[in-house]
Amino acid sequence: MTETRRTSLFRRLRLRLAASIGVAAAVLVGLWLQVEEARAPRDPPEVAAGEPVDLGRVEITPLALTLAPPRREGEPERLLLRARLLNLTGESQVAVFGFPPHPPALAAGGVAWPEPEITLDRDGELLVQLHPRLAERVTLAWQVPPDWQPGPVSLTFHRQTFKLRDNLYGKASWLLFQPVARMSMVPEGAP
Template structure:
């Protein structure tokens, strides 16, 4: 009986030490696994796939007190403009493009959505049709007194298509995640030349 108690005690100690070692190993591996890889840097003249969209940046420029594609800016306001070609890669017309680009500028509130306009006719927030490349302008109004930056820094976001989502069982584009960082030089005015591929 005494031998059984000793054997049990020894087994518990071994199990306790093994458990502690396993927890410590998991903690160490978790700490190393939590390391984030640096976000890829995207070439300014590249075509960028985001799931729903194929993007081709054309140019970035600043504008001041101008009527930009019908966007209702305050008189004398400064704005950052990104002109790009967007192609809807889905089967339906959509305007699910407000979060595909996130400005990383100190002068732009991350919660502020840009105005988005078709450059050919100044339609605001248009539905873009499948397979038809369209030139659009993303326009961020800057706060009063903001200094115009020399570059526009953006994070490009992709989504993944799911045949059925977990909540409603409907198809759609979900799980936004960064594709990479895009940095463009900021010209002065709409006559800034396009980026050459």
């Protein structure tokens, strides 16, 4: 093999190697950008009372957070979130906050509280269904833990992702939940 031929082969190999590395890098960067886009934000944006939040099936507009006295003697105090709910889908929803249910999550001092009871303001009954285009006012009630000191609390809202054709059967499915908004405030009526 002559010196010239060896140099030419080396140069061609080097060129092909550089092109392959470039293509691989472009594919990896593209994939990573897609992962970043799909990833839930670490800190969902802050919303204020009165701002609507899209939760997938419904839109919730938190209106006011208040500390209320116990319903009956001997029971703990309650934290009440008054809100407006609107069904955004084309059919009546029984799983208003998705399935499994993800109602707004309340936390105080980094400690999450158990799920709230949700009642329809119209008749005081539990919320069991929401029809399209019929907005309803509801109250979400949390029982206050005995060791809680009145102060700021945070509410995290989760949105469930809808896919018209999922990857398994190609059917319409409600999939993962992602935190989409956070609201921090001191409840009204707290001493």
